[in-house]
Amino acid sequence: MAEQVRAVVIAGNGTNCEREVATACRMAGCDVVDIVHIAEFLAGRCRLDDYHFLNLAGGFLDGDDLGSAKAGANRLRHARVAGTENHLIDQVLRFIQDGKLIMGVCNGFQLMVKMGLLPALDGDVHTQRASLTFNDCGRFEDRWVNLKVDPQSPCVYTRGIDKMYLPVRHGEGKFVAESDDLLKAIELRHLAVMKYADPVTGEPTDRYPLNPNGSMNAIAGVCDESGRLFGLMPHPEAYLFRVHHPRWTREQNLPEEGMGLWLYRNAVQFIREDIL
Numbered sequence: 001m002a003e004q005v006r007a008v009v010i011a012g013n014g015t016n017c018e019r020e021v022a023t024a025c026r027m028a029g030c031d032v033v034d035i036v037h038i039a040e041f042l043a044g045r046c047r048l049d050d051y052h053f054l055n056l057a058g059g060f061l062d063g064d065d066l067g068s069a070k071a072g073a074n075r076l077r078h079a080r081v082a083g084t085e086n087h088l089i090d091q092v093l094r095f096i097q098d099g100k101l102i103m104g105v106c107n108g109f110q111l112m113v114k115m116g117l118l119p120a121l122d123g124d125v126h127t128q129r130a131s132l133t134f135n136d137c138g139r140f141e142d143r144w145v146n147l148k149v150d151p152q153s154p155c156v157y158t159r160g161i162d163k164m165y166l167p168v169r170h171g172e173g174k175f176v177a178e179s180d181d182l183l184k185a186i187e188l189r190h191l192a193v194m195k196y197a198d199p200v201t202g203e204p205t206d207r208y209p210l211n212p213n214g215s216m217n218a219i220a221g222v223c224d225e226s227g228r229l230f231g232l233m234p235h236p237e238a239y240l241f242r243v244h245h246p247r248w249t250r251e252q253n254l255p256e257e258g259m260g261l262w263l264y265r266n267a268v269q270f271i272r273e274d275i276l
């Protein structure tokens with residue numbers, strides 16, 4: 001029998017999207033999908049090595065204290081696995097080294113950026129060089145956005161996708177890079193996978209509310225140079241079915257399948273073709 005595609009969704013300490021993400025993984029064809037509390041990994045009862053696809057779900061890790069995902073980033077970076085000298089981050093680094101996939105949505109994206117896993121220029125997955133901070137409007141934003149996808153991005157999740165329509169719901173979604181040089185490098189290497197776009201022109205925009213948070217260069221999602229580490233503020237797991245669409249009762253010809261699922265399908269295809 002062919003090897004199984006194994007996905008894990010980490011939960012706990014304030015995540016709230018783990019079930020939707022798990023559903024997306026299952027619908028996309030993962031054979032095993034486990035929702036595992038972070039404490040299980042820290043207790044040494046579960047290991048990342050047993051999976052191919054690590055999902056960091058959205059939510060309010062540690063109540064957004066210290067800034068969204070900041071405390072969680074420190075936990076994942078520095079916590080030991082109980083009864084050992086090993087740190088959980090060693091498992092994360094091995095996971096990356098083994099060519100496996102990590103996807104962070106919203107709070108999970110904030111976590112990856114604050115851990116330094118994104119944008120990870122030149123493979124440096126240790127240094128935080130960007131952040132996601134308070135929306136320019138000063139409020140929590142809950143709305144659907146249009147996204148333009150960079151066709152030249154190395155991102156394995158967005159292969160064959162040129163635009164998307166997905167919901168955002170966040171208070172700290174403004175992507176900022178530590179310097180203009182870093183922002184330029186992100187653009188030159190096509191790591192700004194998706195940008196908030198104007199639905200009429202299809203082009204990236206700084207205009208509120210089309211761009212809900214004032215992100216630099218309208219950036220909504222970022223990947224590393226391998227394309228296997230990917231994070232985005234919009235929630236793909238919140239658009240899996242036609243009835244998730246905000247105008248499903250009025251718009252004709254909406255496909256049964258929501259376009260959020262496309263990202264997960266691409267991930268599964270990559271795992272089958274390149275990892276198993």
Ligand SMILES: NC(=O)CC[C@H](N)C(=O)O
Nearest residue numbers: 058059106107170171172
């Ligand atoms: N939906 C989410 O994951 C929200 C992320 C974070 N708590 C914020 O408000 O920015």
